[in-house]
Amino acid sequence: MNMNVKTEFKYVGTRPIRPDGPDKVTGRARYGADLNVQGMIYGHIVRSPHAHAKIKSIDFSAACKLPGVLATMSADDLPEPGDRKIPGGEVEMALKTFSPVVMARKKVLYHGQAVAAVAATSPELAAEAARLVKVEYEVLPHIMDMHAAARADAPLLHDDVYTQGVDPAPTTPSNIPTQIEISTGDISKGFAEADLVVERTYFVPMCHQGYIEPHACVVQTDENGKVDIWCSTQGAFMVRTLTAAVTGIDIGRFKVTASEIGGGFGGKTTVYLEPVAVVLSLKSGRPVKMVMSRDDVFRATGPAAAAETRVKIGVTRDGRITAIETDILMDCGAYTSHPIMAGVLFNSACYRCENVRSFGREVLTNKPRVYAYRAPGIPQPVVAVECVVNEIAERLNMDPIDFRLLNAVDEGDVMAIGIPFQAIGLKQVLQEAKAHPHYTAELKAGQGRGVAVAFWINAGMQSSATINVSEDGSVNILTGNPDIGGSRASMALMAAEVLGIPVETIRPSVVDTDSVGFCDVTGGSRTTLATGGAVIKAAETLVKELRKRAAAIWSLDIEEVDWTGGMAVAKSGTGLENMNREDAATRGDKTLTLADLAARAGATGGPLCAVASHNAHNAAPSFALNICDAQVDRETGKVDILRYTCVQDAGKAIHPAYVEGQMQGGAVQGIGWALNEEYIFNEQGRLDNPGFLDYRIPVASDLPMIDTVIVEVPNPLHPYGVRGVGEVPIAPPMPAVVTAVNRAAGTRLCHLPLSPPKLLAAIEAAEAGTA
Amino acid sequence: MARVILSADMQRYTDGIREITVSAGKYRDLVTELLQRFPGMNEAIVAKHALAIDGIIIQTPLLETFGEDSELVFVARIAGG
Amino acid sequence: MQSVRYEAPTSLDQAARTLLGSENAKILAGGTDLLVQMRLGLKQPGLLVDIKNIPEIMQLTLGDDALRVGAAVTGALVGEHAEARRLFPGFVEALGLIGSSQIQGRCSAGGNLCNASPAADSVPALIANRALCNIIGPAGARSVAVESFNTGPGKNCLAAGELLVSIDLPLPAHRSSDAYLRFIPRTEMDIAVAGAAVALSLDEAGICTAARVAIGAVAPTALLVTAAADALIGSALDEASLHAAAAAASAACSPITDKRGTADYRRKVVGVLVRRAAAIAKSRIEAQA
CATH class of the missing domain: 3.30.43 (Uridine Diphospho-n-acetylenolpyruvylglucosamine Reductase; domain 2)
Structure with missing residues (x-):
């Protein structure tokens, strides 16, 4: 199934300025909250003041008395989810796990959950009206601790959740929706063969993606039943699918336009405001705008799961891993989602090991429902696995990279779930890291270094692309994937490569759901691979058409016409790659440029355009490694990150600067999660830090320049060798930072984040222990 | 005969059998064969899985075909971000 | 509405x-x-009564006895004042820690004081420098020592109709300087978990002749800790006296446990900050010509 992977490129691999760059740095770019339309009114959501309660009644009468209040809504305006399943991008989603997140039904399960909404002629009026909505609650005991929630006698969040994956099927509901176990080989035999066994338990807190742009939308409906949505999202088609499902309105009535997006990281792969605004618009007959506050974003959108992972690894004296056992308990908030799957399946995918047992359970608590965050489900258990691997290497007196090289998976090795690896770049990543000057740079007293590697599976999924040629030979590329990480630049580069024309003559656009074929979300590290693949296919179709047109003009057969250097060449002059027109002319070859053919399109069969779509089955995994140097203030527990290097296999970096951006961004987010980021809930089950002041993502001055090394081991299944790059960078930072900090401080703190008070206590305990 | 590795979830319906061989050459025939062989299993359970054919994970394998020496692995679908 | x-x-x-x-x-x-x-x-x-059009409130003047900082003079302006930086480096750096560059163009020592947050950065530095608050109101003008200005979290001593006009920082004696340190988990854009300001005077032999120590974010208001100052006065600011001052500060505070830190942690860290700030103030004096 291996295909011919191109390795020589003219445009791919260069670093042109992104086409959306000037608009973004000058403020012209329009984000979710930037659209205003004639007659627009403003929606405001009424949110639960309780972490767990029954909704007894909702009374809008006082709110409706305010002049200027034009519509109200609650879950009564939405269809009952029942057991309906909605096709998501990669997995099916049960409507009842996300419709109540849009608008609670009968019960609220976390503080800040939407219970009702109002729309009025100004934002202030809408906020005032929301305050006047009287909701009567019967408060129920809330349960925040995942261990407590997992107990059999715990108060239940749902009376219809039965643990899946248990035999015999349970007859009583519980707060554990999913249990999963995979195993291969014989785990007891593996530990029996080991000379050293290390077992530790690591805790990773619930954290938020921290995208800078809050969720926002404008919805316009008309008397013909048409529903236009403008919103900040990772997928306009996903918004169409999910909003249709939540509102019960036919998909065919929707047109969704994605605005520019100020970050998503997986957090904008669902809908929150859009179905509400649709209902408010239909009821009021007016366009409705809704914008979340930062407080709303933290309280009521989907963070990443908290998890506790116990890991036990056995090795022989000479450093061969004989057994890996993991046990994960993952806190997924109030409704079922499935980050546990990836966590269980792939937590130790970097290592060749015959005996693996991996077990995991999801737990529901009175916290917001978790959603995707870069490589969902993986960073939490990888902290545990990688920190233990570092500890083992240290105890065996082996270099941690050498230890990993000895155990690293390579082409032909089989994962614990039975799938063999194709060509992969883990060993090359490890070797590059070892050769990097950072790895051998001297450390001073009080400083520590950590390394960690991670694997992510990456997705393919469905994408479409359209290419239109203008009369002057300039080219428009249309796709349906919101550009988060520079994908427009990558699309243009890949099209330039196929068409042989300068990348600057190509204008890539992200268009609405009426204007291009279906595209799954920008997520799962799939856009460059899958949507890029559709662009390559469409460009190849266009080249074939251009050769056909030139052949017609010259009265030749298409086989006698080549396409090279951006022009059709009669075949007498084949053999020269990327020739220019003068060269061809001096050789006496006939040529027609794209502009020539565009000018004569009408006479040769009509406008030049090409469409391609596919379900990309050619995703390939990626591996990433981080090296972190940290210094600890022993009197305050403050950590300084001194130096940081990321190494990652990108397959082929279409636009290297934006691959580096993904690597650096993931590192920064992982450093934040390791050191300070966490959801802090108070006694009432309310989030105590719903803002960037006390939810501490790193600021620029907290960080050194993040160095990057791109490794390119081509994906054998992709025409240009592309692998996904967007998700795996979040997985290695936490264990790299935790190892570096613990080494610097002489501690073994396993409870993240390593915030100063916790670290200082650990330092004092360590000092007392040695005294 | 293609070799099939069943997922942990599927193994709950196979008395713990992890690996089988099948005569099918198409995904649809593979499903039929599985359901005949393991009456406890049903189509919905199979449909929850992606199928890896010789190392390539296919989320929607409905129309896929494979060879006699193919290695097939049923794997739970994973969502990315 | x-x-x-x-x-x-x-x-x-x-x-x-x-x-x-x-x-x-x-x-x-x-x-x-x-x-x-x-x-x-x-x-x-x-x-909303916007006071930024009142001349007295917007003036920054160096007099014979004091630096007078109008209540709404921005952090950015104070930071650009060379004499202010030379005379009160600790106060200027404390004020400069508030917010971002954009915030520095709006925030002021007067605002920081009147807002009465226990964690206000510039307040301990004002206390260490014996600042006086000039207030005007229905009963006329009065002056209040800055350590008495705030009475609790979010509460100050201003009566109805009263207004803070300016803050006077008395000019320091020969061989004096100050320093302010705060602890935050980040490097900027944050609120102090604990803060400490120290103002010192040394004689020619390097013996401390006067000291003021103030701590923030560890009590309902910023505190003047005379016991910490007493530990420094008369010493050569050796390790033992610095540690004694730190211990006095830790003993004087009454911190709370909240999302920004535990009481125990704050108590420890405030002592560390006092010790380090005193060492910085000392090195500043030694660096004077």
Whole structure:
């Protein structure tokens, strides 16, 4: 199934300025909250003041008395989810796990959950009206601790959740929706063969993606039943699918336009405001705008799961891993989602090991429902696995990279779930890291270094692309994937490569759901691979058409016409790659440029355009490694990150600067999660830090320049060798930072984040222990 | 005969059998064969899985075909971000 | 729906009259606290009295006895004042720690003080420097020592109709300097978990002749810790006396446990900060010509 992977490129691999760059740095770019339309009114959501309660009644009468209040809504305006399943991008989603997140039904399960909404002629009026909505609650005991929630006698969040994956099927509901176990080989035999066994338990807190742009939308409906949505999202088609499902309105009535997006990281792969605004618009007959506050974003959108992972690894004296056992308990908030799957399946995918047992359970608590965050489900258990691997290497007196090289998976090795690896770049990543000057740079007293590697599976999924040629030979590329990480630049580069024309003559656009074929979300590290693949296919179709047109003009057969250097060449002059027109002319070859053919399109069969779509089955995994140097203030527990290097296999970096951006961004987010980021809930089950002041993502001055090394081991299944790059960078930072900090401080703190008070206590305990 | 590795979830319906061989050459025939062989299993359970054919994970394998020496692995679908 | 009136008096008299005539008035200086609190729904004033058009409130002047900082003089302006930086490096750096560059263009020492957050960065530095608050009101003008200005979290000593006009920092004696340190988990854009300001005078032999130690974010208001100062005065600021000052500061504070840190942690860290700030102030004096 291996295909011919191109390795020589003219445009791919260069670093042109992104086409959306000037608009973004000058403020012209329009984000979710930037659209205003004639007659627009403003929606405001009424949110639960309780972490767990029954909704007894909702009374809008006082709110409706305010002049200027034009519509109200609650879950009564939405269809009952029942057991309906909605096709998501990669997995099916049960409507009842996300419709109540849009608008609670009968019960609220976390503080800040939407219970009702109002729309009025100004934002202030809408906020005032929301305050006047009287909701009567019967408060129920809330349960925040995942261990407590997992107990059999715990108060239940749902009376219809039965643990899946248990035999015999349970007859009583519980707060554990999913249990999963995979195993291969014989785990007891593996530990029996080991000379050293290390077992530790690591805790990773619930954290938020921290995208800078809050969720926002404008919805316009008309008397013909048409529903236009403008919103900040990772997928306009996903918004169409999910909003249709939540509102019960036919998909065919929707047109969704994605605005520019100020970050998503997986957090904008669902809908929150859009179905509400649709209902408010239909009821009021007016366009409705809704914008979340930062407080709303933290309280009521989907963070990443908290998890506790116990890991036990056995090795022989000479450093061969004989057994890996993991046990994960993952806190997924109030409704079922499935980050546990990836966590269980792939937590130790970097290592060749015959005996693996991996077990995991999801737990529901009175916290917001978790959603995707870069490589969902993986960073939490990888902290545990990688920190233990570092500890083992240290105890065996082996270099941690050498230890990993000895155990690293390579082409032909089989994962614990039975799938063999194709060509992969883990060993090359490890070797590059070892050769990097950072790895051998001297450390001073009080400083520590950590390394960690991670694997992510990456997705393919469905994408479409359209290419239109203008009369002057300039080219428009249309796709349906919101550009988060520079994908427009990558699309243009890949099209330039196929068409042989300068990348600057190509204008890539992200268009609405009426204007291009279906595209799954920008997520799962799939856009460059899958949507890029559709662009390559469409460009190849266009080249074939251009050769056909030139052949017609010259009265030749298409086989006698080549396409090279951006022009059709009669075949007498084949053999020269990327020739220019003068060269061809001096050789006496006939040529027609794209502009020539565009000018004569009408006479040769009509406008030049090409469409391609596919379900990309050619995703390939990626591996990433981080090296972190940290210094600890022993009197305050403050950590300084001194130096940081990321190494990652990108397959082929279409636009290297934006691959580096993904690597650096993931590192920064992982450093934040390791050191300070966490959801802090108070006694009432309310989030105590719903803002960037006390939810501490790193600021620029907290960080050194993040160095990057791109490794390119081509994906054998992709025409240009592309692998996904967007998700795996979040997985290695936490264990790299935790190892570096613990080494610097002489501690073994396993409870993240390593915030100063916790670290200082650990330092004092360590000092007392040695005294 | 293609070799099939069943997922942990599927193994709950196979008395713990992890690996089988099948005569099918198409995904649809593979499903039929599985359901005949393991009456406890049903189509919905199979449909929850992606199928890896010789190392390539296919989320929607409905129309896929494979060879006699193919290695097939049923794997739970994973969502990315 | 509540509406907010806005007045911008151009004299102290006019401001005082406007304030007295309104039940629910709030003074608007830079607005870096007030506007955020209004947006969060924590404060809902009926009248905003913008004081930035009043000359006395916007002036920064170096007199013979004191540096006078108008109540709404911005952090950025103070930071650009070379003499202020030379005379009160600790105060200037404390004020400069508030917010971002953008916030520095609006925030002020007066606002930082009146907002009465226990964690205000510039307040311990003002206390260490024996600052006096000049207040005007219906009963005329009065001056209050800065350590007595705030009475609790969010509470200050201003009576109805009273207004903070300026803050005087008495000029330091020969061979004096100050320093301020705060602890935050990040490097900037944060609120102090603990803060400490130390102002010192040394004789020619390097013996400490005068000291003021103030700590922030570890009690309902910033505290003047005389016991910590006493530990320094008469010493050569050796390790033992620095540790004694640190211990005195830790003993004097009454911190709370919240999302920003535990009481125990704050108590420890405030001592560390006092010790380190004293060492910096000492090195600043030694660096003087």
